[in-house]
Every structure is written in structure tokens, then in C-alpha cells.
């Protein structure tokens with residue numbers, strides 16, 4: 001097990017677009033393992049490399065008993081949206097809000113051995129692919145909320161105990177209040 005500390009909102013790494021993976025080497029396999037261990041420990045339904053301070057386009061997911069990872073993801077989204085689904089994020093401990101997302105997503109990318117993979121997800125799985133790929137672009141779920149929800153979320157963030165309290169190397173294991181944090 002190599003559980004890493006999860007970066008919280010306010011850490012600039014979460015706003016920094018991640019770089020594509022070019023070397024499918026031992027280090028990448030260790031990153032996938034660290035992400036998986038950290039996600040399962042939290043527990044969360046997904047985790048992107050920037051959330052543990054690594055600026056590479058890699059995420060892991062654990063949705064509907066399906067555990068996996070994707071590298072250099074490229075998404076194709078349905079026009080049909082789920083406007084009401086609740087979403088959380090391990091970088092915003094304890095907070096979840098309705099966040100509009102496409103209902104279906106096809107995610108193309110690579111596995112850690114450099115083999116091309118295509119994943120198809122609906123509902124929570126599709127939501128997870130979108131949330132994690134956003135992390136790789138420095139986009140956070142608050143950016144996807146409608147303005148009314150975003151206002152509520154920002155107020156809750158300002159009042160959260162964790163906000164502004166962290167140093168970049170702060171060792172903390174935030175525990176999500178439910179299984180849906182990403």
C-alpha cells in the first residue's frame with residue numbers, strides 16, 4: 001500500500017492542466033497503484049493524478065464494483081444530460097452538490113501497459129469519467145454547477161474547516177461522508 005495525501009481545493013496543483021503520459025514505465029505503474037490505493041482508502045469512486053500532486057493525465061475509478069484506470073483519456077459525451085445528480089470530490093471533503101453531466105460517456109485512452117482501451121459508462125460511471133478528466137484539465141466540479149449551486153458550494157467551502165488550513169505537504173487523510181466522492 002502506498003497511500004498518498006489528497007490535495008484539497010486551494011492547492012494550485014488542482015488548477016494546473018496535467019501533461020500527457022509518454023513513458024509507460026515502472027514509475028507509471030507505481031502511480032496507478034498509488035492512485036488506486038489512495039482512492040480505495042479514502043474511500044472514493046475516482047481519483048486523478050493531480051489530486052495526489054502528480055501532473056500527469058492518469059485517473060483511477062471504482063464504480064459499480066468496477067475498478068480500473070485510464071491514461072491520456074479522450075471523452076465522447078452524449079447530448080442527453082443528468083442535471084440533478086449529486087456529485088462530490090475528495091478534494092472538497094464532505095461537500096456534494098447537484099452537478100450537470102452528460103448521461104453517457106465513451107472514454108478512449110490507454111492502460112498502464114500502453115495498450116489502447118475504450119471504456120463506456122452511463123450514469124455514475126459516465127459522471128466519474130467526466131469529473132476525473134476535468135481534473136486533468138484543471139477544471140473542478142464547482143465550475144460545472146449552475147450558478148445557484150455554485151454560490152451555495154462556495155459559501156460551504158469558505159466555512160469548511162479544511163479550507164485554507166493546509167500546507168502543500170500537509171499529511172491528511174480526508175474521509176468522504178459517502179461513497180460518491182471523486
Ligand SMILES: [Zn+2]
Nearest residue numbers: 089090091182
Ligand atoms: Zn474530484
